Amino acid sequence: MASLSRLSLYVTVYLFLCLLANLTLVVMFLGGHTTHQHHTRPAPTPAWTPASGHSLGCDELPAIANLTLIGSGWTKAVYRGWYGGSWVAVKTVHTAGHDMSECRGEEASVCYRRCANKLRQEARWLTKLSHANVIKVFGECVPEVEYSAGPPRSGVAAVVVELGQPVRIVEVLQMGYEARLKLAVDVGRILQLLAHSPLGPVLMKDFRREQFVLVDGSLKLSDVDDVVVGEPACSTAQDCVIHDTTKEHVLTTVACDGGLCHGHNSLLNSIYAGQHFMRLLLPYGGPAALEAASLHLVEQQSLGRLDSEHLHTAIEALALNYSMGGYLTQAEKQEIQNFVVLPGSTVEGEDFPCLRSDGAQCVQSVSSPAEAASLCSQLPACSAFVLLQHWTWTGRQTAVFKKGTGKVREERRHTLYVRRGQG
Ligand SMILES: Nc1ncnc2c1ncn2[C@@H]1O[C@H](COP(=O)(O)OP(=O)(O)OP(=O)(O)O)[C@@H](O)[C@H]1O
Incomplete structure (x- = not known):
């Protein structure tokens, strides 16, 4: 009964999210712009590339x-813009945002300056945080001038950064396992x-998906105006709960050690990350043998038993296990003996749909030919597979499964494996 009501709760939440996503699309359509599709590239402006190093x-x-408005929060309004042949994001003060409208008692210019300083x-x-998973800063302009509202132009405080796309739950849920694992x-x-x-141990007080963006399939931290640098002060362990x-x-x-709650920020960030990301990213869609380990990891994280360091180690180990096929049993590894290998050959057509991939072809990444052989043996329709010269981010190779070997032809970049007693 409890699981039935939990299921109906999940379905309701999912339907609500779909409705929300559709409403967002309608609003964006009426507004005449999309937040994630780049428009046709305009003519190059002055010579500059993100890699030039010129600030x-x-x-x-x-x-x-x-310039097109693509997002806003309590403090900032963010625009997409075109400069020197590249799209960039321009962060400005959100003059109609919470931080500006909350300070009614003060001069608008004082509030603006506070936001500009933020x-x-x-x-x-x-x-300072410069890292592959932190949005790059390309420059800034925070002039010491009077308050001036509107889109970025001279006289307006602005920071130019790498452009990303918002992290949308519906899109994340539609991703394949390997993209989510990334x-x-x-x-x-x-x-x-x-x-x-x-900077020291940093706490993201407001750890939400809105604080991150996606750039070419990677997650990047983009909003750090509301972080706390340093562990909280304490006098007894009671202060470090x-x-x-x-x-x-x-x-x-x-x-509580030397007046500071040691490891507080690391643990709290990990708990928040579990709620907002890991729960959605990890548990399902991967090899069945990794499901239990993934669920355990998410549970430990939500219970506050995995600080950032341990979570990082565990997730890297999971990704390595996935890339190496460490979860395969001896029996599964032996399946390859039932296949004949034909290097430089492929099969034309003979595709069949399967649960592992969308469309008419059965395509999946594999850690080794042995894993592909084991998968093929589990699919009643499968009698051969082709390994392509294509590797995913984990280093796994792309395999296309085939239901027959009617038309075998030469293809230098492919390796064909045919199940013994077939074709
Ligand atoms: N680099 C970027 N590329 C694309 N979109 C971005 C980028 N940075 C921010 N955005 C979008 O703009 C929105 C607002 O930006 P940001 O989170 O920096 O503002 P904020 O006022 O600090 O928000 P909050 O009230 O959530 O703290 C984000 O939710 C995100 O969707």
Whole structure:
């Protein structure tokens, strides 16, 4: 009964998310722009590339073309713009945002300056945190001038950064296992960075998906204006208690040592990351043999038993296990003996659909020819498979499974394996 009501809760949440996603699309359509599709490339503006190392400043800001608002939060309004042949994101003060509208008692210019300083501080922290999973800063312009509202132009505080796309739950849920595993590895690396950053141990007070963006399939930290640098102060262990998200139950306590709660930030970031990412990214869709380990990892994380360091190690180990096929049994590894190998050959057609992939072809990455042989043996329709010269980010090779070997032809870049007694 309990699992039935949990199931109906999941279905309701899922339907709500779908509805939300559709509404968002309608709103974006009516608004005349999409937040994630790049428009046709405009003509190049001044010679500049993100790799040039040249930092953009107030002089370059007016030359950023095709500005479109792509997102906003409490403090910032973010635009996409075109500069020197590349798309960039321009962060500005959100003049209609919470931080500006909350300070009614003060002069607008005072509030604006506070927000502009927050922008500048964020640019500094992003630069100091420099990492493959942190958005790159290309320049900033925070002039000491009077408050001036509107899109980025001279006189407006702005920080130019690498452009990403928002992390949308519906899209994440539609990703294949390997793409989700990549994001989980990225979360682990971001947690590790925050725990041992050049700034000291950093806590993301407001750890939500909105604080991250996707760039070419990688997760990157993009919003660090609301972080705490350094562990909280304490006088007894009681000050170092970590509660669950409802703030009602004590999850765990870290040591109070030398007046600081040691490991507090690392543990709390890990708990938040479990709720907002790992729960969605890890448990399902991978090899059945990895499911139990993945579920255990997510559970340990939510209970506050895995700090950032341990989570990072565990997720890297999981990814390595996946890439090497460490989960295969001896019997599964032996299946390859039932196949004949034909290097430089392929099969034309003979495709069949399967649960592992979309479309008419059965395509999947494999850790080795032995894993492909084992998978083929488990599929009643399968009598051969072709290994392509294509490897995924984990180093696994792409295999195409075939139902017959009617038309075998030469193909230098393929290796054909035919089940004995077939064809
Ligand atoms: N580099 C980027 N590329 C693309 N979109 C971005 C980028 N940075 C931020 N955004 C989008 O703009 C939104 C607002 O940006 P940001 O989170 O920095 O503002 P904020 O005012 O600090 O938000 P919050 O109130 O959540 O703290 C984000 O949720 C994200 O969707």
